[in-house]
Amino acid sequence: MSGGETDWKRAKTGFAALLGPPLGWFLLFFAVPMAVVWAYSFGTNVGISDIEISGTFANYARALEPLYLGIMGKSLAFAALATLICLIVGFPVALAISFAPPNLKTWLLIGVMLPFWTNLLIRTYALIALLRDEGLINSGLELAFGWAGFERLSLMNNNFAVMVGLVYVHLPFTVLPLYAALDRLDRSLLEASFDLGAGHLRTIWNIVLPLAGPGIISAVLLTFIPVLGSYLQPDLLGGPDSQMIANVIERQFKRANDWPFGAALAFMLMYLTLFGIALQSLLKRRERPE
Amino acid sequence: MSEKPGLLDYARRWPLRLWMGLVFIFLYAPLVVLVVMSFNDSRRTTKWQGFTFDWYRKVFEDTELVQSLINSLTIAALSTVISLALGTLAAIALWRFRFPGKPLVDGAFSLPIVVPEICMGVAMLIFFARVMPWPSGLPWPLSLGAIVIAHVAFSFPFVAVVVRARLHSFDRSQEEAARDLGASDWRALWDVVIPHLRPALLAGALLAFTLSLDDFVITFFTAGPDTVTFPVKVYSMVRFSVTPKVNAISTLLLLFTVLLTFIALRLQARAEAEKTS
Numbered sequence: 001m002s003g004g005e006t007d008w009k010r011a012k013t014g015f016a017a018l019l020g021p022p023l024g025w026f027l028l029f030f031a032v033p034m035a036v037v038w039a040y041s042f043g044t045n046v047g048i049s050d051i052e053i054s055g056t057f058a059n060y061a062r063a064l065e066p067l068y069l070g071i072m073g074k075s076l077a078f079a080a081l082a083t084l085i086c087l088i089v090g091f092p093v094a095l096a097i098s099f100a101p102p103n104l105k106t107w108l109l110i111g112v113m114l115p116f117w118t119n120l121l122i123r124t125y126a127l128i129a130l131l132r133d134e135g136l137i138n139s140g141l142e143l144a145f146g147w148a149g150f151e152r153l154s155l156m157n158n159n160f161a162v163m164v165g166l167v168y169v170h171l172p173f174t175v176l177p178l179y180a181a182l183d184r185l186d187r188s189l190l191e192a193s194f195d196l197g198a199g200h201l202r203t204i205w206n207i208v209l210p211l212a213g214p215g216i217i218s219a220v221l222l223t224f225i226p227v228l229g230s231y232l233q234p235d236l237l238g239g240p241d242s243q244m245i246a247n248v249i250e251r252q253f254k255r256a257n258d259w260p261f262g263a264a265l266a267f268m269l270m271y272l273t274l275f276g277i278a279l280q281s282l283l284k285r286r287e288r289p290e
Numbered sequence: 291m292s293e294k295p296g297l298l299d300y301a302r303r304w305p306l307r308l309w310m311g312l313v314f315i316f317l318y319a320p321l322v323v324l325v326v327m328s329f330n331d332s333r334r335t336t337k338w339q340g341f342t343f344d345w346y347r348k349v350f351e352d353t354e355l356v357q358s359l360i361n362s363l364t365i366a367a368l369s370t371v372i373s374l375a376l377g378t379l380a381a382i383a384l385w386r387f388r389f390p391g392k393p394l395v396d397g398a399f400s401l402p403i404v405v406p407e408i409c410m411g412v413a414m415l416i417f418f419a420r421v422m423p424w425p426s427g428l429p430w431p432l433s434l435g436a437i438v439i440a441h442v443a444f445s446f447p448f449v450a451v452v453v454r455a456r457l458h459s460f461d462r463s464q465e466e467a468a469r470d471l472g473a474s475d476w477r478a479l480w481d482v483v484i485p486h487l488r489p490a491l492l493a494g495a496l497l498a499f500t501l502s503l504d505d506f507v508i509t510f511f512t513a514g515p516d517t518v519t520f521p522v523k524v525y526s527m528v529r530f531s532v533t534p535k536v537n538a539i540s541t542l543l544l545l546f547t548v549l550l551t552f553i554a555l556r557l558q559a560r561a562e563a564e565k566t567s
Binding site: 005006008015026032033037092093095096111114117118121122123128225226228231232246250253259267269277 | 404408450476540543
């Protein structure tokens with residue numbers, strides 16, 4: 001098998017027929033809209049609905065004001081904390097799945113993936129029923145400790161609820177790549193470590209973590225990136241002070257009706273995301289030197 | 291139970307079992323509560339007041355809600371068909387040909403997968419408001435066009451990834467053999483390559499369908515007042531009041547998802563059994 005790829009010049013019609021439709025769709029319905037947002041981020045509002053692309057950096061300057069920089073920082077902090085929790089919760093799960101017997105493994109994987117397949121909105125909504133003031137957790141605790149003067153915990157409309165929501169929704173994003181990384185490990189190295197007298201924790205710390213390192217970092221980024229752009233969890237579960245960057249962007253486009261500024265904020269998020277992606281692909285390349 | 295678990299048999303050690311149990315409770319408890327509450331004969335409290343099918347009846351009486359579900363399923367079906375075609379074409383083109391700028395195209399196709407939904411949402415909002423306004427007042431399935439276009443734009447790269455992974459296991463000499471036996475390029479593609487791809491096509495279709503049905507953020511920015519999809523409708527219901535109707539329709543959708551997943555798994559298992567026999 002010498003490469004097996006055909007040079008495009010040898011079958012131009014076939015090449016165009018294959019690549020043309022997807023590339024055309026991508027350019028017209030993805031690249032062009034994104035480019036328009038990018039252009040708008042250098043625009044100014046003229047009148048009620050007209051926007052002039054004036055090449056100004058004013059929108060970016062405004063995005064760097066303390067108020068918005070604070071929200072950006074908060075989003076990054078939320079994403080970092082949610083990713084850390086996902087990692088701590090998810091690592092033992094991935095470890096157990098990757099060493100489970102094949103039959104059980106399939107079921108455990110389905111178990112992790114099924115919530116991933118169910119509607120995001122429904123999953124976020126399901127949390128409300130548990131967390132709200134007269135929700136299940138509070139009613140349960142009231143029933144159990146009501147005699148001791150239990151007062152309802154406020155679990156909803158605050159940062160705590162947002163964090164629960166972010167972890168709940170993104171946990172499968174962490175477990176699946178972690179599982180993929182751990183499943184590739186050479187088992188004989190672990191056995192050698194045990195033979196030489198190391199305990200489980202020591203083996204995990206000294207052998208598993210370094211070997212699965214790039215895979216773990218990849219899992220971190222695969223969780224961090226979607227969490228950073230989360231819209232629904234802060235919107236539905238959060239309070240007025242738990243807005244993340246996506247909520248501020250949405251407000252510019254719906255209520256505040258300041259599209260150029262919204263576009264600039266959207267591109268700030270894009271730059272952060274693309275930076276994360278670049279980092280991830282760099283690590284992936286290091287993981288598999290060819 | 292007296293059998294000692296193997297050294298690496300982490301799934302059978304109690305600390306990990308306990309941990310797994312807690313994680314699975316965390317993942318599933320909210321969904322179980324949702325399903326149970328959809329049968330609860332009470333409007334306000336979360337206390338159990340008796341079994342009822344009332345909320346399901348009310349769901350079907352709510353024509354707007356039913357219409358939003360029909361919209362969502364129609365959009366998902368259309369988006370799946372187009373995404374499957376485009377994704378497969380892209381995967382085959384990238385697998386088959388060597389051309390200048392290939393890494394660029396390859397990277398570009400993965401952008402819709404990684405771009406934050408909110409960014410793509412506002413891009414679609416601006417695009418359909420200013421660049422290519424979707425005509426309003428079109429007859430029903432056509433009025434959903436803008437949403438279908440947006441869904442295809444972020445779904446087809448996922449299909450391409452799945453199909454490409456499967457193409458890696460394809461033995462190119464099979465295609466060459468077909469051509470040696472006189473089949474044209476297209477014939478060889480259709481009769482030899484496509485059948486090999488069947489499991490990936492199924493997985494890709496399922497992925498595209500779920501992605502479309504699941505999407506809220508991008509649709510939220512693309513949908514007009516008369517093209518409300520199921521997630522957008524549920525969002526507005528949740529925003530204004532928590533009604534058990536939402537529990538009922540969510541339960542139906544959950545059931546649908548579980549069913550779809552299991553059908554896909556069965557088909558996949560059967561395809562693998564065929565391969566080994």
